Amino acid sequence: MARRFLSLYCRDVPSDRLTPLVEWCDRYSPLVSQDGCDGIILDITGCAHLFGGEGPLLADLRRRLRQMGMECRGAIADAWGIAWALARYGRKFIVHGETAAELDPLPVEALRLPEETALELRRLGLLTIAAVRKVPRRSLAARFGATLLVRLDQAFQQAAEPLTPWRPPAPYRASRVSGEPITTVPAVEYVLRDLLREICERLEKNYLGSRHMELACYRMDGTLDRCKVRTSKPTRSIRHLMRLFSGRLDALRAGFGFETFVLSVLDVEALHPAQLSLSLSDTVEEEASFDALVDRLGMRLGFHDVNRIRVCESYLPEHAVELHPAIAPTITSAEWPDYRVRPIRLIDPPMSIEVSILIPGGSPVQFFVGRQKHLVVRSEGPERLTPEWWRERGMRWGTRDYYRIEDDQGLRLWIFCDSSEHWFLHGHFA
Amino acid sequence: MLANPALNKLRQQIGCIEETQRRFSRTIPVTEPVDRWLPYGGLSTGCIHEVKGTNLASAIAFSAILASRLAGDQGNILYIAPDRSLYPLGLLSYGINLDQFLHVSTRKSQDLVWTAMEALRCPQVSSVIALLSGLDLTESRRLQLAAEASGVTGFFLGHAASAPIASPITRWKVSSVAGKPGQRFDKPLWTLDLLYCRGGRPGKWTLEWHSQALLPIVPQLPAKQAAREALAG
Known part of the structure; x- marks a missing residue:
């Protein structure tokens, strides 16, 4: 052609x-x-x-x-x-x-x-x-x-000239043009459901599911609004997608009314058809599934706030774990050795403390956090963590000597001494 | 058994009355003396528990122990907080599998409540650990109903000083206790206060977290008192 x-x-x-x-x-x-x-x-x-x-x-x-x-x-x-x-x-x-x-x-x-x-x-x-x-x-x-x-x-068509579109064309795309401008949310929902039905049917035929969908609504006056829906797992469930979209549709401002709707799937992933179970009790309703929950949370809060946890190959406390968006592909965690006991809460950045009595070369005996005095009853350490030369942030404190200490109130804290003999409070144990 | 219709009818009626009691009868074990104390022989699931701590870390750790028991190998645990101060590696020694753990953080308090609500409604979640503040009566009641409907257990954390939330099933206070010399920091000692328990009495225990179990510590009586008790006995 x-x-x-x-x-x-x-x-x-x-x-x-x-x-x-x-x-x-x-x-x-x-x-x-x-x-x-x-x-x-x-x-x-x-x-x-x-x-x-x-x-x-x-x-x-x-x-x-x-x-x-x-x-x-x-x-x-x-x-x-x-x-x-x-x-x-x-x-x-x-x-x-x-x-x-x-x-x-x-x-x-x-x-x-x-x-x-x-x-x-x-x-x-x-x-x-x-x-x-x-x-x-x-x-x-x-x-x-x-x-x-x-x-x-x-x-004269003797040489090819490639066209680079302003954004990659969506692999799946469907559009509807309405005869009259549409101004109400229920009407938009109706059109959207129609579009989703068409797209999802096509996805199903190719054993695919959508990870990222976009509805572009063109207004009469030439402006347009886009609603994007991302999901943590590929999906082609109309009900689930409608629910994710419905939160966004309220934010649409119709103005003079919408005339054209284009639904495009920006990202697809393989999704094989699931075998229906004969007994009703086995099937979990899609809406009630955990993945659907993650999608809903992500749509409302933003996916950078809904995270899985990844243990990284580092012993430095600020690099050892990473919050990893739940929407991103799953990642493998590193193993964490048992003997490296870590606090439950981390203070970021570490809080400077004033040590008043110190056993030379050992842990402090008495120190102040702000004006609060802590008398050390028990301590474990030091655990020496050396900076990793390929990171810049770890260099700030140089080599750190960590102590786990317990004060007279039973409070268990994680403190460290940096290479310039300054002391910091870095975490709370349970 | 005697087939007395009147007696059977009465039994049915009593059964209906007891049904409300049975709502919280699915339980998980905490530790033996605590289980005996609690009205249902363990900590009820599918409801809201409030866990306060003199130190928030202890409250998180205690909830994590219970949440990991609830989750087993499959369940999902949601942690909902306004900040990112939680250090997940610290949870490993309390039996949490980080692959089952989802960390949700959002600043807005209404989003926090909404998140907790959505999570409590989802039956594929095993437990929700949430740091919520300033819940009003209606909200906490709605959360409680959502938990009952789906069977998800909620642990709502707070500082010991913060206002208690309305209508939990139990309210605990975890305070850290100074350990014995040479005790490891991942095996802490706590005093567990049961401040409130629906259908039960308040109680107090000292426990040690050791080899994946909460071991009760029998308080050492001071020598003088022990001698006096020995004389009396």
């Missing part, structure tokens, strides 16, 4: 408005990219029929942009270079095949050349593309370098 490109030339649009416009063009095709500082390029291969053909698509695009107060020119052709040239210099906006006939009369600037090259060509009297094409390639290369030839080849 021949590729079809739509180039949009937005001369009057300020550059800071171009990026949102690129995102907005998502509604026509998933492959959209900004093109220079005044244009947008869309790969609309296989998309046009959704809008009734290429003509209606272009008309629809221009009408909507005009409503937003932007005058743009667009052209559709078989290659990026042709579409670009036609959008800026052409008379005909939709071209099939007949490349040479369309491009030849256009000025040399239509080849997307650097300004000085174009100027040089004009000075030599080569005003149109046809004139440039008559010059032998060898002399063009000698005079203007590779750029001109590459551009020429791209325009």
Whole structure:
């Protein structure tokens, strides 16, 4: 199938408005990219029929942009270079095949050349593309370098030109356009359920589940809202996803109303169909499952606050454990040796304490935390922890000598002495 | 057995009355003398227990012991706190398997309560250890009902000085006690105060955590008193 490109030339649009416009063009095709500082390029291969053909698509695009107060020119052709040239210099906006006939009369600037090259060509009297094409390639290369030839080849489909979309196209995507603008949450929910049904069915056929979904809601006035839903395990349960989405939908502001909805699955993972159990008691309801709980907590609190614990390969207390987001792939923990007794609570950063009586080379006998006096009754240690040279933070205290001490009140604390003989309180034992 | 219909009917009625009592009859063991003291022969599951500590670390450790017994090999333990001061490696000596442990931290107190609520409603969670403050009567009652419905056990921690939460099934206070010379720091001594127990009496024990069990310590009577008791005996 021949590729079809739509180039949009937005001369009057300020550059800071171009990026949102690129995102907005998502509604026509998933492959959209900004093109220079005044244009947008869309790969609309296989998309046009959704809008009734290429003509209606272009008309629809221009009408909507005009409503937003932007005058743009667009052209559709078989290659990026042709579409670009036609959008800026052409008379005909939709071209099939007949490349040479369309491009030849256009000025040399239509080849997307650097300004000085174009100027040089004009000075030599080569005003149109046809004139440039008559010059032998060898002399063009000698005079203007590779750029001109590459551009020429791209325009005449002799060289490939890849399009890098502003974000990777979603592997699964479904969209709905509503006849009337939608303003209420129940109506959005209805559309969403419909979209989810379609997507989940497709996922199921391929034994996949979604980890990350996004609903883009396009408003009448050209702005859009996105709701994202991440899950800790792949899922294709409509009920679960609806529940995760419902928390986000309330935050949508309809304004003039939504007209288009695009649901895309940004991340998929394998999810094999589960065997249904015959006895009802065996099956745990999806909603009641632990994974669903993790997803709900993550959606409300943010996934950086819902963590699993990972033991790392380090003895330094601040590096030995790591909170690891529950949503991330599972990780293996290191083994922790029993004899290294650790406190239940850690004070971060360690609190400076004042030692008033000290056995030289041993543990303190009496010290103050703030103004609170602690008399040491029992102590264990030292446990010497040397800094790991590959870390910067561990170097702050140098070599640390840790003592587990118990005071006269029965309070059990973890204190250390750094290499400059300063004492710190670092944790509480049970 | 005599088939007396009137007697059977009476039995049924008594059974209905006792059903409410039976709600908390699923238990886990704490330690032998404590179990004997508690009205159901152990610590009830599927309800809220409040654990206070003179030192928060002791309260966490005590809850962790009970939570690990509840979780077994499969269960999930949720720890909910407003900060990240918990040091999970310290929990290892109290029988917690960190793979079953989920750490949730959030600053907002309403999010904390919401999280506790969601967790208590999820039957695949075995226990919830939460640091909540300032629960009102309605909230704590709702949490209690959620726990009863799903069978999840909640341990709500607090400082000894902080206001008690309303309507727990038991309220404990854990205070650390000075250990014997040479005692290891991962085998601490605690005084366990049962401040309140629904359907039971308050009590007090001194326990030592040793080889995965809470061993009761019989208080050593001072020599003079012992002599006096020996004379009296």
